[in-house]
Amino acid sequence: MKIYEQTAELLRSQILEQQLRPGDPLPSIRELSTRLNIGRNSVIHAYMLLEDEQLIEPRPRSGYYVRARALSQTSEARPEPRQVKLGATALAIIGAAQNARLVPLGSADPDARCSAREYFYRRLSRHAREIATAPGGNSHYVAPPGLHALRAQLARRCNATQVQADADDIVITNGTQEAVTLALLALARPGDTIAVESPCFYGTLQCIEALGMRALEIPGHPHTGMDMEALEQALTRWPVKAILTNPSFNNPTGACMPTAARQRLLQLAEAQDLPIIEDDVFGELCHQGSRPPPLKSLDSQGRVLLCSSLSKTLDSDIRIGWIMPGRYYEQVNYLKYVTTLASPGILQQAAADFLADNRYERHLRQVRRRYQSRLGLLLEAIYRYWPACAVPLIPQGGFLCWIELPTGFDGDRLYRAAQQAGIGITPGSLFASDDRFAHCIRLNYSTFEATPYYLQAIEALGDLIRAQLKPVT
Ligand SMILES: Cc1ncc(COP(=O)(O)O)c(C=O)c1O
Numbered sequence: 001m002k003i004y005e006q007t008a009e010l011l012r013s014q015i016l017e018q019q020l021r022p023g024d025p026l027p028s029i030r031e032l033s034t035r036l037n038i039g040r041n042s043v044i045h046a047y048m049l050l051e052d053e054q055l056i057e058p059r060p061r062s063g064y065y066v067r068a069r070a071l072s073q074t075s076e077a078r079p080e081p082r083q084v085k086l087g088a089t090a091l092a093i094i095g096a097a098q099n100a101r102l103v104p105l106g107s108a109d110p111d112a113r114c115s116a117r118e119y120f121y122r123r124l125s126r127h128a129r130e131i132a133t134a135p136g137g138n139s140h141y142v143a144p145p146g147l148h149a150l151r152a153q154l155a156r157r158c159n160a161t162q163v164q165a166d167a168d169d170i171v172i173t174n175g176t177q178e179a180v181t182l183a184l185l186a187l188a189r190p191g192d193t194i195a196v197e198s199p200c201f202y203g204t205l206q207c208i209e210a211l212g213m214r215a216l217e218i219p220g221h222p223h224t225g226m227d228m229e230a231l232e233q234a235l236t237r238w239p240v241k242a243i244l245t246n247p248s249f250n251n252p253t254g255a256c257m258p259t260a261a262r263q264r265l266l267q268l269a270e271a272q273d274l275p276i277i278e279d280d281v282f283g284e285l286c287h288q289g290s291r292p293p294p295l296k297s298l299d300s301q302g303r304v305l306l307c308s309s310l311s312k313t314l315d316s317d318i319r320i321g322w323i324m325p326g327r328y329y330e331q332v333n334y335l336k337y338v339t340t341l342a343s344p345g346i347l348q349q350a351a352a353d354f355l356a357d358n359r360y361e362r363h364l365r366q367v368r369r370r371y372q373s374r375l376g377l378l379l380e381a382i383y384r385y386w387p388a389c390a391v392p393l394i395p396q397g398g399f400l401c402w403i404e405l406p407t408g409f410d411g412d413r414l415y416r417a418a419q420q421a422g423i424g425i426t427p428g429s430l431f432a433s434d435d436r437f438a439h440c441i442r443l444n445y446s447t448f449e450a451t452p453y454y455l456q457a458i459e460a461l462g463d464l465i466r467a468q469l470k471p472v473t
Pocket residue numbers: 108174175176177178201203246251279281308309310311312316321
């Protein structure tokens with residue numbers, strides 16, 4: 001073994017045996033080379049190796065730190081189906097987003113200050129004026145599957161992401177939430193089990209709860225998403241009706257499932273002839289490079305139901321989403337009709353016009369860069385103002401940052417104290433059916449800037465975290 005490999009092995013075993021814990025700083029390169037009497041290059045190489053293994057991470061101007069544990073190590077080893085009982089906190093968080101007095105780090109809304117959004121609303125108002133002035137215009141539903149012009153634009157966009165699509169493969173919905181709900185209704189009945197990744201977006205868990213289904217929470221890895229080994233084992237033990245995943249920039253971790261895991265997921269689903277609901281609502285928001293093709297692009301059997309919307313890329317208030325239900329098209333289209341009859345035609349028309357214009361692509365390029373740089377600003381502020389035991393996961397896309405605090409920390413308590421201090425955050429407890437993530441929190445950085453407004457909020461949160469960590473004397 002080379003010296004750098006020996007050094008990496010020494011540190012690796014200290015991390016795995018928890019002598020070095022998540023958030024602990026590693027010695028500086030100079031310090032370790034002196035202590036072990038080895039060259040600095042060997043230490044640098046050892047650190048690079050451990051960074052590749054995602055055991056440690058560099059922080060700007062502050063050296064290397066032990067990374068957050070793989071979430072799979074913190075979740076239960078053998079997941080079992082559970083009833084979800086999340087309560088009303090999530091509704092309160094969405095409600096709090098309307099409170100302009102709160103610093104907006106809670107609800108997962110995108111940055112609304114952009115010309116693309118203005119353009120969308122200008123198109124909308126043009127259609128509104130036309131309707132208002134059209135003599136004798138008649139009122140009618142734009143029945144499912146929805147406006148053809150919009151479905152054609154969506155199919156064009158799907159094809160650009162390697163998903164073979166035609167306008168007739170798509171059903172328009174009221175956001176991703178309705179798309180996922182229709183998929184669940186089409187695929188399962190009350191009492192059935194749905195495999196989801198853990199942590200899982202609370203809206204999904206609450207939908208499973210409302211439909212009387214059970215969630216089988218498969219551990220997720222902070223960078224690669226749902227753990228395929230754990231899923232494979234769980235599928236041998238439990239009668240699962242569908243797998244629901246958010247593979248491209250998961251809410252809350254920002255994890256992105258690598259291609260090999262996506263292929264494995266499809267193989268596992270194929271082996272048991274299971275459908276997969278793919279929630280792609282953050283898929284366009286990669287921080288670097290081009291967006292990962294949706295899981296649907298690998299599906300030649302119509303078993304993936306692809307769900308998405310304009311909520312995270314443009315405005316959560318537009319409420320235009322879609323589903324490509326594959327072989328479940330007829331059931332989903334009928335369910336859309338019996339549950340909401342139709343989505344508003346005027347919004348569909350404005351969305352079709354908007355997508356036909358190439359400024360959406362420009363807008364996406366802009367927001368991807370913007371969110372990546374805002375993440376950098378948020379991390380810098382966290383490293384500066386928060387105790388080192390607060391370990392942010394580094395998301396690969398989207399605009400949400402998941403932060404692990406020491407086991408036993410009460411994220412709900414921090415959420416309440418932050419509200420009183422005028423700051424919105426999301427408690428980790430919402431992202432599971434039990435309290436396994438009660439020590440975590442999620443921050444939205446879509447509008448974050450290094451201004452006194454945001455920096456003071458991060459500093460205040462740091463003080464609240466320290467106050468809670470202080471041992472009672
Ligand atoms: C993973 C995920 N899926 C679905 C939704 C709901 O999206 P929509 O506004 O398109 O209904 C959200 C909203 O935060 C989300 O984070």
